[in-house]
Amino acid sequence: MAGNTILEAKGIYKSFSGVPVLQNVNFEVKAGEVHALMGENGAGKSTLIKIITGVYTKDDGQIYWEGKPVEINSYQDCQKLGVACIYQELSVIPPLTVAQNVYLGREPRKGPFIDFAKMNQMTQELIDRYQFPLKPTTVVDNLGIGQRQLIEILKGLSQDSKLLIMDEPTASLSGKEAEMLFRIIQKLRSEGVSIIYISHRLEEVYMLSDRLTILRDGKNAAVLEKKDIIPAKVIETMIGKVVDESAGSRKMLHSDDKAEVRLDVKNLTDKTDRYRNISFQVHRGEILGLGGLIGAGRTEVVRAIYGVDQAVSGEVYLDGKKLNPSPKASILEGIGFVPEDRRNQGFIPLLSTTKNVALTNYDIVKVNGTTISDADELAMSKRAIEAIDIRPSDPNKQVGVMSGGNQQKVVIGKWLMRDLKLLIVDEPTAGIDVGAKDEIYSILEDLAKQGVAIIVVTSDLQELLRVSHRILVMRKGDIVKEFKNVEVTQSMVLSAGQGVEEEAK
Amino acid sequence: MKRMNQTTMRRLISIGMLLILILLFTILAGAGKGKFLNFDNLIEVVRDASIPTIIGVGVTYIIITAGIDLSTGSMMALVGMTMANIYAYTLLPFSVMIIAGLIVGLLCGLFNGIIVAKFNVPEFIATLATMSIFRALTYIIAIKDQNGVIKSQPMNHSQYAWLGGGIGKFYFVIMAMIVVVIIGQIVLKHTRYGTNLYAVGASKKAATLSGINVAKTRMIAYVITGLMVAIGAVFTTARLQSATTAIGMDFEFNPIAAAVVGGVALSGGSGDVIGTLIGALFMATLENGVRKLSINTAFQYVIKGAIIIGVVIFDATYKARMDRKAKEQGAKEGLE
Numbered sequence: 001m002a003g004n005t006i007l008e009a010k011g012i013y014k015s016f017s018g019v020p021v022l023q024n025v026n027f028e029v030k031a032g033e034v035h036a037l038m039g040e041n042g043a044g045k046s047t048l049i050k051i052i053t054g055v056y057t058k059d060d061g062q063i064y065w066e067g068k069p070v071e072i073n074s075y076q077d078c079q080k081l082g083v084a085c086i087y088q089e090l091s092v093i094p095p096l097t098v099a100q101n102v103y104l105g106r107e108p109r110k111g112p113f114i115d116f117a118k119m120n121q122m123t124q125e126l127i128d129r130y131q132f133p134l135k136p137t138t139v140v141d142n143l144g145i146g147q148r149q150l151i152e153i154l155k156g157l158s159q160d161s162k163l164l165i166m167d168e169p170t171a172s173l174s175g176k177e178a179e180m181l182f183r184i185i186q187k188l189r190s191e192g193v194s195i196i197y198i199s200h201r202l203e204e205v206y207m208l209s210d211r212l213t214i215l216r217d218g219k220n221a222a223v224l225e226k227k228d229i230i231p232a233k234v235i236e237t238m239i240g241k242v243v244d245e246s247a248g249s250r251k252m253l254h255s256d257d258k259a260e261v262r263l264d265v266k267n268l269t270d271k272t273d274r275y276r277n278i279s280f281q282v283h284r285g286e287i288l289g290l291g292g293l294i295g296a297g298r299t300e301v302v303r304a305i306y307g308v309d310q311a312v313s314g315e316v317y318l319d320g321k322k323l324n325p326s327p328k329a330s331i332l333e334g335i336g337f338v339p340e341d342r343r344n345q346g347f348i349p350l351l352s353t354t355k356n357v358a359l360t361n362y363d364i365v366k367v368n369g370t371t372i373s374d375a376d377e378l379a380m381s382k383r384a385i386e387a388i389d390i391r392p393s394d395p396n397k398q399v400g401v402m403s404g405g406n407q408q409k410v411v412i413g414k415w416l417m418r419d420l421k422l423l424i425v426d427e428p429t430a431g432i433d434v435g436a437k438d439e440i441y442s443i444l445e446d447l448a449k450q451g452v453a454i455i456v457v458t459s460d461l462q463e464l465l466r467v468s469h470r471i472l473v474m475r476k477g478d479i480v481k482e483f484k485n486v487e488v489t490q491s492m493v494l495s496a497g498q499g500v501e502e503e504a505k
Numbered sequence: 506m507k508r509m510n511q512t513t514m515r516r517l518i519s520i521g522m523l524l525i526l527i528l529l530f531t532i533l534a535g536a537g538k539g540k541f542l543n544f545d546n547l548i549e550v551v552r553d554a555s556i557p558t559i560i561g562v563g564v565t566y567i568i569i570t571a572g573i574d575l576s577t578g579s580m581m582a583l584v585g586m587t588m589a590n591i592y593a594y595t596l597l598p599f600s601v602m603i604i605a606g607l608i609v610g611l612l613c614g615l616f617n618g619i620i621v622a623k624f625n626v627p628e629f630i631a632t633l634a635t636m637s638i639f640r641a642l643t644y645i646i647a648i649k650d651q652n653g654v655i656k657s658q659p660m661n662h663s664q665y666a667w668l669g670g671g672i673g674k675f676y677f678v679i680m681a682m683i684v685v686v687i688i689g690q691i692v693l694k695h696t697r698y699g700t701n702l703y704a705v706g707a708s709k710k711a712a713t714l715s716g717i718n719v720a721k722t723r724m725i726a727y728v729i730t731g732l733m734v735a736i737g738a739v740f741t742t743a744r745l746q747s748a749t750t751a752i753g754m755d756f757e758f759n760p761i762a763a764a765v766v767g768g769v770a771l772s773g774g775s776g777d778v779i780g781t782l783i784g785a786l787f788m789a790t791l792e793n794g795v796r797k798l799s800i801n802t803a804f805q806y807v808i809k810g811a812i813i814i815g816v817v818i819f820d821a822t823y824k825a826r827m828d829r830k831a832k833e834q835g836a837k838e839g840l841e
Contacts, residue, residue, distance in 0.1 A: 075714060076716070092711070093711060093712075094707055094775075096700065096707075100700055104700065104717070105704075106715075106716070109697065112696055114700065116695075141511045
C-alpha cells in the first residue's frame with residue numbers, strides 16, 4: 001500500500017521568544033499511508049503542522065517534497081505542492097452550493113459566466129470517485145458539520161492534493177459522522193492519497209493509521225509501525241516512562257469523605273448531548289480534579305454548574321441549597337469561576353486591576369449616595385493584591401499588559417474578596433510560566449484549607465496530579481473513572497480518558 | 506423529508522409579507538373606492554420603488570460582503586448638482602451631462618471603496634464620513650443667485666423631460682430598474698465576481714485561502730454602487746426637472762431597508778437582488794398605503810423603523826435556529 005516518501009521534514013527546530021518548541025524533529029510521510037501524529041498538549045504537533053503548511057517559518061531544518069528540498073512560506077505554497085489542510089475551524093461558505101465551494105475561486109467558465117453544468121459534473125465525478133455522501137447542488141446551509149468537513153476534503157482533492165492534513169477531524173462530529181469519515185479516509189488511502197491524522201483519540205489512531213509519530217516535549221519520541229501501535233505502549237511513549245516513574249508523576253490521593261458536602265451535582269444533562277447524567281459531589285476543603293481529553297465535556301459541565309450555559313435537566317446544590325442556573329445567582333451564593341479562555345472571558349484587558357477586581361463585587365463595594373466609593377474600590381483591590389501577591393502591585397495598572405500569571409491572579413483575586421464556598425478553575429495555568437504556576441497551586445491549596453471546595457479542570461496531567469485530592473475522568477460526555485484514595489499515575493489518567501484503562505496497566 | 510433551503514424559505518417569507526401588506530391596504534382603503542388597488546396606483550408604487558431598487562442592487566452587493574453604505578443619499582445629491590452645473594453653465598450636449606454624472610458617481614464609489622477596502626476603515630464610519638463630505642460638496646457647488654443664496658436649479662430640457670416620463674404609464678425608470686435587476690441578479694448568481702461577494706461576506710479568511718482578492722471584490726461593490734446611485738440621480742433630476750441640495754436627504758435608508766426586508770442579512774453572505782426588489786416594493790407599498798389612508802406621515806417612519814428592527818431580529822433568531830437544526834439533522838442522519 002504505502003510507497004515512496006512523499007513528505008519529509010528533517011531536523012526541524014523552532015522556538016518562540018527563546019522557548020524551544022521543536023528540537024531536531026524528523027517527520028516522514030509515505031505515499032498512500034495514514035500517518036498519525038500524537039503527543040500531549042504542548043508536545044509540538046500543531047507547531048510542526050504549521051511549519052509544514054507555511055503558517056510559521058522554521059528556525060532550522062529542511063522540508064523535502066517527493067525527494068526535492070522545498071521552501072514553504074505560505075499556505076498557497078503548500079497548496080501548490082499538493083498539500084491540503086482540513087482546518088478544524090471550517091472555511092466553507094454556507095450560502096453557496098457544494099460544487100461552488102469545491103471550486104471557489106477556480107470556477108470553470110463559459111465566457112464571463114460560471115459553467116454550472118460543467119462545475120457540477122466535475123464535482124459529481126470527484127464525489128463518485130471517492131464515494132462521498134454529497135450532492136453537488138446542495139446548498140451548504142442545509143448540511144451538518146460532518147458534511148461540511150467533507151466539502152473541505154473534496155476541495156483539497158479537486159486540486160489534486162496528494163497529502164491531506166486533518167487536525168482533530170472528529171472533535172465536533174457525532175458517532176455516525178465520524179464513522180463515515182473513517183470510511184472515507186480508508187477509501188482515500190486506497191486511492192493513494194496520504195493523510196496526516198492528528199488526534200487525541202487513541203482508538204481512532206489505532207484503527208486508522210499505518211504509522212504513528214509521537215512527539216514529546218518538542219522532540220521525536222517514537223515512530224511506530226502498525227503492528228507496534230499498542231495503546232499501552234503509545235501512552236507510555238507519549239508521557240515518557242522515565243517521567244512516569246519519577247516524582248510528580250505519581251501520587252497518592254487523599255480525600256476526606258467525612259467532610260461535609262459543599263457541592264452536589266445531580267444528573268446534569270446537556271441539551272446537545274455534550275455531557276449526560278453527570279453526578280458528583282465536592283466536599284468542604286477538597287480539590288477535585290476533572291481530567292479527560294479536550295472535548296470530553298469537562299468545560300461544558302463546569303459552565304453549566306456556574307450557570308453560564310444551562311443544562312436541559314439535572315440539579316446543582318450548594319451547601320444543600322438548590323442553585324438557580326445563572327452567573328449572578330452563583331456569584332451571590334459564593335461560587336467563583338475562572339474560565340478557560342482567560343483573555344476573552346476572564347478579565348477586561350483595558351481595565352485596571354482595581355476595576356477588574358471590583359467588577360464581580362459591586363454588591364459589596366461601599367457607595368457614597370448613588371456613586372461607587374472609589375476609595376473602597378481601591379481598598380478592595382489593594383486587599384486582593386496583598387492576598388495573592390499580584391505584581392506589579394500598582395492597582396491602577398491595566399491588566400491587559402501584565403504577564404499571564406499575574407492576569408490569572410487578578411482573575412482569582414476578585415473571587416477572594418467574597419465569602420467563597422466553591423471555586424471552579426478551568427485550565428488555570430495555561431500559558432503561565434513555571435514560577436507563577438506554583439504560586440497559583442499554593443493559592444488553591446490555601447483556599448482549600450480554609451474550607452472552600454475547588455474544581456480544577458485541566459488537560460495538563462502533571463498539574464492534575466499535583467493539585468487534586470480526588471480525580472474524576474470524563475470521556476465523551478460521561479464520567480468514566482474516579483480515582484480516590486489510591487496511588488495514581490499520569491498513564492492511568494490518560495488511559496482512562498482514552499478509554500483503554502484495562503490494557504494500559 | 507426534504508428540508509427546504511433557507512434561502513427559498515426566506516424568499517417566501519418576504520413575498521408573503523408583501524402580499525399581506527397589499528391585502529391589508531386593499532381592505533383598509535375599501536375595495537369599492539378603488540383607492541389603493543388599481544392599476545394607476547400600483548404603477549405608482551412600482552415607480553416609487555424603482556430608484557431604491559436600482560441603488561439597492563449596489564447596496565445589496567455591499568451588504569452581501571458584510572459592508573454597508575450610508576453615503577448613497579448624499580452621493581445622489583452630488584451627482585445631481587454636478588449635472589445641474591453642466592446644464593446651467595455650459596452648452597454641452599445632454600449626453601455629456603449624463604456621462605459626467607455617471608463618472609462622478611463612479612468616483613464617489615471608488616473613493617468609498619478605497620477607504621474601506623484599502624485602508625480598512627470600518628464601513629459604517631467610512632461611509633458616514635463620506636455622507637457628510639458628499640453632502641457638503643453639493644452645497645459648495647450648488648448654484649446660487651446674485652445674493653449668494655442657494656437656489657433650486659431648473660433643468661428644463663426636452664430630452665430630459667422625456668426621460669423623466671415614459672411610454673404611457675410604463676415609465677423609463679421602471680424599465681431601467683428591470684434591466685438593472687436582471688443584470689444585477691445574473692452577475693450575482695452566474696459570475697465568479699458574484700460568488701466572490703458571498704465568499705467574502707461569509708468568511709474573509711476562507712475567501713483569501715481560496716485565492717480570492719478580498720479588497721478588490723469589496724472595492725468593486727462600492728464602485729458599482731456609485732454607478733447605480735448616479736443612474737438613480739439621473740432619473741430623479743429628470744423627474745423633478747430640477748436639482749436641489751435636498752435631493753436624496755435621508756435617502757440612504759431606503760436601499761438598505763429594501764435589502765434587509767428582502768432577506769439580505771446585515772451580517773453578510775446571504776440575500777440577492779430579487780430579494781431587494783421585493784423589499785423595495787414592500788417599502789413603497791407601505792409608504793403609498795399610509796398616504797392613501799391619510800395616516801400622519803410621521804407614523805410612516807415609525808412603522809418603517811419598527812419593521813426593519815423586526816426583520817433583523819427575526820433573521821438573527823431564525824438563522825441561529827436553522828443552523829442548529831441543520832447541524833443536528835446532519836449529525837443524526839450520519840449522511841447516509
